Amino acid sequence: xxxxxxxGLLLVSIFVAWAGGHxxxxxxxxxxxMLRISGLTAGLLVASISTSSPELxxxxxxxxxxxxxxxxxxVLGSNVVNIALIMGVFLLLSPKxxxxxxIRKKDVLIACAAPILxxxxxxxxxxxxxxxxxxxxxxxxxxxWLIKEDNVTPDDVEQKTGTLMYFGIGLAMLVVAGYTFTxxxxxxxxxxxMNLFIxxxxxVALGTSMPELVTSIIAIRTKQxxxxxxxxxxxxxxxxxxxxxxxxxxQPIPVSPLIILVPVVIAVIATLVASRTTRSNMQMxxxxxxxxxxxxxxxxxxxx
Numbered sequence: 001x002x003x004x005x006x007x008g009l010l011l012v013s014i015f016v017a018w019a020g021g022h023x024x025x026x027x028x029x030x031x032x033x034m035l036r037i038s039g040l041t042a043g044l045l046v047a048s049i050s051t052s053s054p055e056l057x058x059x060x061x062x063x064x065x066x067x068x069x070x071x072x073x074x075v076l077g078s079n080v081v082n083i084a085l086i087m088g089v090f091l092l093l094s095p096k097x098x099x100x101x102x103i104r105k106k107d108v109l110i111a112c113a114a115p116i117l118x119x120x121x122x123x124x125x126x127x128x129x130x131x132x133x134x135x136x137x138x139x140x141x142x143x144x145w146l147i148k149e150d151n152v153t154p155d156d157v158e159q160k161t162g163t164l165m166y167f168g169i170g171l172a173m174l175v176v177a178g179y180t181f182t183x184x185x186x187x188x189x190x191x192x193x194m195n196l197f198i199x200x201x202x203x204v205a206l207g208t209s210m211p212e213l214v215t216s217i218i219a220i221r222t223k224q225x226x227x228x229x230x231x232x233x234x235x236x237x238x239x240x241x242x243x244x245x246x247x248x249x250x251q252p253i254p255v256s257p258l259i260i261l262v263p264v265v266i267a268v269i270a271t272l273v274a275s276r277t278t279r280s281n282m283q284m285x286x287x288x289x290x291x292x293x294x295x296x297x298x299x300x301x302x303x304x
Contacts (some may be wrong), residue, residue: 020173027167048234
């Protein structure tokens with residue numbers, strides 16, 4: 001793949017992601033009504049798992065190819081991209097004020113605890129199959145609690161077929177866009193001969209986080225702040241517990257605790273900063289979060 005072709009594919013990926021994002025948000029909105037759940041829970045439960053499918057694809061693929069470090073870098077990098085870069089952009093661009101109950105303390109707690117748990121389990125230098133089972137079991141319990149708390153029950157809604165069609169087509173376009181973005185960015189990044197983990201945490205993470213970015217931007221236009229926030233927080237939980245759990249079950253992941261400490265700490269700090277968002281400080285928090293993302297890039301370069 002030539003550089004010109006890679007750049008062209010990169011631009012096409014962005015267009016496909018944008019178009020798919022419009023359909024996906026319409027589908028999520030319809031599923032809120034079908035399941036009779038709040039916008040925040042729709043983001044935490046439906047949108048987050050769906051938009052994290054590129055990370056899952058990369059994770060399973062890398063585990064099968066016996067290079068699970070790619071998934072580790074992708075997951076930890078995506079967490080930083082989601083909560084620092086994308087949340088920062090979302091807060092800067094959103095015309096609708098964030099109300100106090102939109103970012104709930106319990107959701108912030110699990111979003112912080114998930115990567116910390118993965119870090120603690122890796123202190124022996126390996127995320128083993130047992131560790132993977134622990135992570136995935138906790139993820140399953142979180143899902144069960146989320147469903148029970150919001151009393152998720154299917155409802156008969158008109159145009160159910162249309163809702164599922166929008167959701168499915170939009171999600172497929174987002175996944176394809178994330179994959180092609182990652183492949184094209186891979187070609188461009190190899191020119192710089194980056195470390196596999198660092199490359200994954202920067203370039204692959206940006207590509208696989210494209211669905212979250214597009215979903216957040218579309219949510220701004222449709223004034224669904226709660227869906228966007230739930231999507232970003234939920235994606236980080238799914239990444240840290242669900243995806244790492246699945247990957248470790250397939251192929252144990254060798255880990256350098258010192259290297260993954262930095263993205264974990266940055267993601268936790270960014271999550272805590274985002275949780276302080278109010279009507280009056282949205283733009284300031286947005287700038288701070290983007291600044292945190294820039295600092296994370298500098299930290300990655302130090303390990304390059």
